[in-house]
Structures are given as structure tokens and as C-alpha cells.
Amino acid sequence: MANETATTRQAIDACFLGPYGENDTMLEKLVVEGLRDHVYWRRNFHPEDPPAISTRAAQHPDYLAFEARMRRELHQLSAALKKSVPFHSPRYVGHMVSDLLIPGLAAQILTLPYNPNNVSEDAAPVTVDMEVQVGLQLARMLGYPHDPARDDCAFGHLTSGGTLANYQALRLALALKAFPIALRAAGVPDIALPDDDWTAFNIAPSAGIALLAQWQGWLAAQSVTAGRRWQAAVQAQRIEQLGLVDFFAAHPQLRVPKVLAPITAHYSWSKGLKLLGLGRAQLQLLPERGMRVDLDALEATLLECERERQPVLLAVAVLGTTEYGTIDPVDGVVDARDRFAERGLGFGVHVDGAWGGYLATMFRNADGSLRTLAEVSNGFEAFPSPGVHAAFAALGRTDSITVDPHKLGYLPYGAGAFICRDHRAMALLAEQADYVFHDATPAGYLARYRSLGQFIPEGSKPGAAAAAAYVTHKVLPLDHANFGRLQAQTIVSAEAFHNRARRFANEMAASLHAVVPFAPDSNLVCLALNPAGNRDVSHANAFVRRLHDELRCDPSQPLQLKEFFGSVTTLTPEALGEAEMHRILQALGLDPATLGGEHDDRLLILRHTLMNPYLIDQENGISYIDRYFEFLARRTAALLALERAA
Numbered sequence: 289m290a291n292e293t294a295t296t297r298q299a300i301d302a303c304f305l306g307p308y309g310e311n312d313t314m315l316e317k318l319v320v321e322g323l324r325d326h327v328y329w330r331r332n333f334h335p336e337d338p339p340a341i342s343t344r345a346a347q348h349p350d351y352l353a354f355e356a357r358m359r360r361e362l363h364q365l366s367a368a369l370k371k372s373v374p375f376h377s378p379r380y381v382g383h384m385v386s387d388l389l390i391p392g393l394a395a396q397i398l399t400l401p402y403n404p405n406n407v408s409e410d411a412a413p414v415t416v417d418m419e420v421q422v423g424l425q426l427a428r429m430l431g432y433p434h435d436p437a438r439d440d441c442a443f444g445h446l447t448s449g450g451t452l453a454n455y456q457a458l459r460l461a462l463a464l465k466a467f468p469i470a471l472r473a474a475g476v477p478d479i480a481l482p483d484d485d486w487t488a489f490n491i492a493p494s495a496g497i498a499l500l501a502q503w504q505g506w507l508a509a510q511s512v513t514a515g516r517r518w519q520a521a522v523q524a525q526r527i528e529q530l531g532l533v534d535f536f537a538a539h540p541q542l543r544v545p546k547v548l549a550p551i552t553a554h555y556s557w558s559k560g561l562k563l564l565g566l567g568r569a570q571l572q573l574l575p576e577r578g579m580r581v582d583l584d585a586l587e588a589t590l591l592e593c594e595r596e597r598q599p600v601l602l603a604v605a606v607l608g609t610t611e612y613g614t615i616d617p618v619d620g621v622v623d624a625r626d627r628f629a630e631r632g633l634g635f636g637v638h639v640d641g642a643w644g645g646y647l648a649t650m651f652r653n654a655d656g657s658l659r660t661l662a663e664v665s666n667g668f669e670a671f672p673s674p675g676v677h678a679a680f681a682a683l684g685r686t687d688s689i690t691v692d693p694h695k696l697g698y699l700p701y702g703a704g705a706f707i708c709r710d711h712r713a714m715a716l717l718a719e720q721a722d723y724v725f726h727d728a729t730p731a732g733y734l735a736r737y738r739s740l741g742q743f744i745p746e747g748s749k750p751g752a753a754a755a756a757a758y759v760t761h762k763v764l765p766l767d768h769a770n771f772g773r774l775q776a777q778t779i780v781s782a783e784a785f786h787n788r789a790r791r792f793a794n795e796m797a798a799s800l801h802a803v804v805p806f807a808p809d810s811n812l813v814c815l816a817l818n819p820a821g822n823r824d825v826s827h828a829n830a831f832v833r834r835l836h837d838e839l840r841c842d843p844s845q846p847l848q849l850k851e852f853f854g855s856v857t858t859l860t861p862e863a864l865g866e867a868e869m870h871r872i873l874q875a876l877g878l879d880p881a882t883l884g885g886e887h888d889d890r891l892l893i894l895r896h897t898l899m900n901p902y903l904i905d906q907e908n909g910i911s912y913i914d915r916y917f918e919f920l921a922r923r924t925a926a927l928l929a930l931e932r933a934a
């Protein structure tokens with residue numbers, strides 16, 4: 289293990305610019321090489337064309353004045369940027385961001401001057417293919433079929449972030465759910481369709497895709513004129529064509545479907561439902577147990593939906609909750625989907641792995657096979673729990689997944705990803721109703737998705753982000769021995785942080801109650817604090833707020849005054865349930881009766897994201913985790929002294 293740790297460290301040492309900019313020479317060389325190569329490319333396009341900018345132009349006063357203005361503005365920008373948040377530093381344990389991987393950063397910078405637009409191959413002949421390949425790389429990591437020669441191969445694409453990937457999941461699920469209704473309404477012959485609208489609206493996603501494939505085959509067998517006519521007839525009945533109002537008016541047996549998501553779900557789900565026009569009211573939030581979705585509550589909700597003939601669009605499971613890093617029991621959610629599909633209440637399962645998606649690398653061998661619980665747990669104290677292993681093992685059975693390369697993928701912002709298990713469903717999102725495709729060769733698959741703009745929510749989009757993700761995944765393949773090492777480092781740090789937090793609690797017991805409210809599933813660890821002797825929630829919150837003021841970004845002060853950066857979140861009885869909330873309040877010495885009222889209906893707690901690879905600095909024998917707790921001990925003591933003096 290000692291050897292493995294050393295090799296892991298050395299491999300990681302080449303990955304990032306580093307907290308001190310240690311790898312500056314490597315990055316500088318790569319950037320300069322890339323820029324020079326780009327200039328050669330320009331010069332070699334039509335070398336017979338003479339330079340359009342004269343060599344004397346640089347002496348003209350207007351040229352010089354422009355350059356001077358530009359330099360001034362760039363210097364000011366560079367100076368202003370010094371107030372940025374130091375995400376690269378192991379003193380940053382706040383939000384879901386850290387240093388950037390050099391392969392991604394260099395690939396992105398290298399690609400920028402070519403300015404490819406991944407809306408289609410016409411504007412991005414190179415990077416649009418890379419984006420499709422990134423989808424396949426991620427599909428492999430998640431356990432989806434990833435051979436484009438397979439009819440049911442997965443498909444994935446990049447988005448601006450997790451929010452848009454979640455929105456894409458909603459769009460696709462709705463298109464698939466409503467499509468059988470359009471087939472029925474158009475009166476398509478020769479295909480065995482469900483007998484009534486309710487049944488048609490509630491078939492399982494896999495059955496919906498099979499029906500779509502059958503329809504495509506049938507359409508291809510028609511004459512061109514008949515094919516066009518039927519295509520138009522079905523198109524006219526689709527929910528995307530009619531809009532929600534006319535669609536549901538035409539099918540009075542049906543109601544607007546609900547989305548079931550855990551109460552910990554990111555607010556992008558609320559945005560998505562509003563954007564799609566389903567309405568925020570259709571988002572039903574399910575309670576949690578220990579911040580993981582309560583499967584009994586899911587079952588009860590589904591039974592109620594079945595009883596009330598309330599269709600369900602999606603059940604969402606979160607792989608790494610935004611606030612606590614907890615992992616929902618994905619296996620239990622897909623089991624529920626399969627059970628209810630048999631009972632006639634079909635719905636899809638989407639995993640929001642915006643945060644935790646890349647943790648899947650730890651669960652994969654180089655050949656793509658799944659690692660056992662014993663294999664994954666080697667080198668960790670408690671990770672992964674059997675439940676967490678089962679959740680990752682079940683990813684391949686879900687219908688679609690969000691993964692954010694700009695979070696645990698350590699890539700620059702502007703890179704989320706949406707991946708669906710069976711690409712055939714994507715035909716329903718095509719902007720030009722082009723249902724007829726059954727060219728199952730890899731070339732057919734790639735050719736199809738070169739018109740990426742047809743399928744994605746955006747139009748123009750940066751090819752540079754695709755190049756960054758593609759190159760990074762080639763340099764660090766998405767398995768445990770490569771990308772997984774980075775993820776493993778985050779878990780090692782989280783376990784060290786958790787242990788240190790418990791020691792901190794013991795050391796501080798005389799003056800402060802400190803509690804880790806739930807054992808971390810992954811690499812986010814929260815810490816609840818309350819001055820000893822205090823029983824009042826609002827006073828505990830004020831104390832944590834003052835501490836957080838010292839941990840948050842403050843552009844009015846020099847950056848160096850900040851010792852550490854952290855973030856906060858809250859605990860509520862709605863999310864936790866009364867019993868669990870009381871357990872935590874009592875462990876903190878707080879009186880549950882003081883919870884409530886306008887401002888203090890929740891408990892404010894510190895939240896730490898432990899993704900910086902140098903939180904434990906082996907080179908210098910420094911643990912920034914220890915230093916953070918020493919800082920907390922100092923600052924809490926100072927705040928308590930102030931309270932006593934007041």
C-alpha cells in the first residue's frame with residue numbers, strides 16, 4: 289500500500305499546475321507549442337497568399353495606441369483577477385471545484401484559436417467527433433453499452449453544466465413517454481400499440497424505445513411518399529408539436545406527469561420543470577433517511593400515483609448530493625422502476641451524478657468490468673459502504689445520467705454531460721423529424737451525431753470544451769488505475785477529515801459541541817457546531833454564521849488575509865425527518881423546541897468539499913486538514929471569548 293500511495297502521488301504530481309504553480313514550465317511549453325503550431329497551420333493554409341498585415345503596421349500610431357489600450361485593459365483584468373477565489377489551493381475546501389487538470393487546460397487553450405463550434409461538423413470537423421467520443425468514454429465509465437456497432441449503444445454529449453444536462457433528461461423522458469400516444473392518435477397501422485392512452489403513456493422506457501425502433505423499421509419499409517405522410521401524421525400528434533395544453537386536452541385520460549426526486553435534489557430540477565412547462569408543482573420531493581432517498585417513501589408515493597392514475601415521468605436518484613455528498617440507493621430506485629413497469633406504471637430513472645459521476649472510475653477495471661466491493665475498498669477505511677457499491681453497480685441499469693466534467697472531472701467550467709443508456713431515444717429530440725435511421729455501423733452512429741445541434745438544448749457551443757474532456761480522458765482513462773486515483777485521493781482526504789473532525793470534537797468538548805451529522809458517503813463532510821451550554825438554535829446559527837464570515841470570499845479584503853475557504857449548508861426537519869433532526873440537535877446540546885420561527889427553522893452547518901489533491905501534502909509532511917482544524921480551534925476559541933466578553 290505504501291508503494292501504491294507513492295506511485296499514486298507521483299502520477300498525480302504531473303496532473304495539475306499545482307498549488308504553487310510547480311508545473312508552470314510544463315504548461316507554458318504546452319501552450320507556446322500549441323500556439324506556434326496554430327500559427328504554422330494558418331501560414332500553411334494557402335502559403336501563396338501574401339500577409340495581409342504589413343510588417344510596418346506595428347509602427348503605425350493607431351496600431352500602437354490600440355496595443356497600448358489593450359495591454360492596459362489586460363493588465364487591469366489580470367490585476368482584478370487576483371481577487372479570484374483560490375480554488376487551486378489546499379486551503380480551499382468550499383464548493384465543488386479545485387485545480388484544473390493540465391491535459392484539459394492545455395487542450396482547451398490549444399483549441400481556442402481554432403474556435404470550433406460543436407453545433408455540427410460543418411463548424412467543427414474535429415471536435416464534434418471528440419464530443420461524441422467523450423459520450424462513449426463516459427458511457428463506459430457508467431456501465432452503459434458503449435460500442436457504436438450495437439443498436440442500443442448509449443449516447444452522451446456535453447452541456448454548459450449539470451443544470452442543462454438535467455433539463456435534457458427531462459426533455460428526453462417526456463418525448464419518450466408521449467411518443468406512443470402520438471402513434472395511437474395518428475392511427476399507425478401494422479404496429480401492435482397499447483389499447484388505451486393510459487397504458488400507452490405508462491409503458492417502460494425500454495418498451496418505448498422498442499416501439500420507436502419498430503416504428504422506424506415500419507416507416508423505412510413504406511414508399512417515400514407514404515413514409516413522409518405517416519411521418520407528418522405522427523409528428524402532428526406529438527407533445528412537442530401540440531404543446532402541453534393541447535396534448536392533454538386531446539387525451540383526457542392523462543394528467544401531466546410528476547417527477548419524483550429526493551428532497552436533497554439540486555434546484556436545477558425545479559428550473560427544469562419550469563422550463564419544460566410541466567410546472568414546479570409536478571416536482572414531488574421525497575423524504576430522506578440519512579440524506580439518502582427513502583425507498584419506502586418512494587414505494588408509497590408510487591402506490592399512491594398508481595391508485596390516483598397519476599403518471600410519473602422520472603424518478604431521480606442523486607449520486608453525490610450537492611450539500612452532503614451522499615449517494616442515493618440507485619439500485620433500489622431501478623428495482624422500483626422495474627416492479628412498477630410490470631404493474632403498468634412505467635417511468636424512467638435518471639441519476640443526477642453531476643457531482644459524484646466521476647467517482648464511478650474507482651469502480652471500473654481497465655477492461656471496463658465492475659470491481660468488487662473488496663477490490664474497491666482496498667486502501668480506504670470505510671469506503672464504499674455496501675450500499676454505495678450497489679448504487680454504482682446499478683448505474684448501467686438506469687435510463688440516463690448527468691455527469692459534470694467541470695466538477696470532479698477537474699476541467700474548466702462550461703462542461704457538464706448528459707448520457708442516455710440507449711441512443712435510439714435521441715431521435716425523438718431531433719429538430720428535423722428524422723425518425724428513419726437504422727444504420728448500426730459505428731460510422732453511421734458517428735455520422736448521425738455529427739449534427740449535434742439537432743439533439744441538444746443549445747445551438748452553438750464550444751468545441752474547445754469537448755477537446756479538453758476528450759484529451760483528458762485519453763491521458764487519464766476512466767478506470768480505477770488512472771482517473772480513479774484522483775478520485776481515490778478525495779476519499780482518502782474525506783476519511784482523514786472525518787477522523788480529524790471526531791478528534792476535534794473530543795478536544796473541544798469543554799467549550800464546543802462539534803458533530804459530523806452523517807458519515808460521509810463520498811468526499812463532502814459537514815460539521816455542525818454549537819457553543820457548550822447554549823440550547824438555542826438561533827444562537828448556534830449566529831455562531832456558525834460568524835465563523836463562515838471568516839471562511840467566505842470577501843473581495844474587499846486582501847486574499848492573503850484568508851486562512852481557509854469553506855462553505856455552509858443547512859439541515860431542516862423537512863429534509864431529515866423530525867427524529868433524525870432531533871438526534872442531531874440533541875448531540876449538539878440544542879433544544880429542538882427552539883427550532884422554528886421565521887429565520888431559524890433550520891440549522892446552519894459548515895460544509896467541506898475535499899477534492900484538492902494536496903490536502904495531505906506528502907512532500908512537506910503537512911496536512912492542511914490538520915491545519916484547518918487548528919484554525920477552527922483558534923477561531924472558535926476567539927469567538928467564544930468575544931461572546932463571554934459581550
Ligand SMILES: Cc1ncc(COP(=O)(O)O)c(C=O)c1O
Pocket residue numbers: 384448449450451452454554556606608609610640641642643692704
Ligand atoms: C447534484 C447536482 N446536480 C446539478 C448541479 C448543477 O450543475 P451546474 O451548476 O453545473 O449547472 C449541481 C451543482 O452543484 C449538483 O451538485
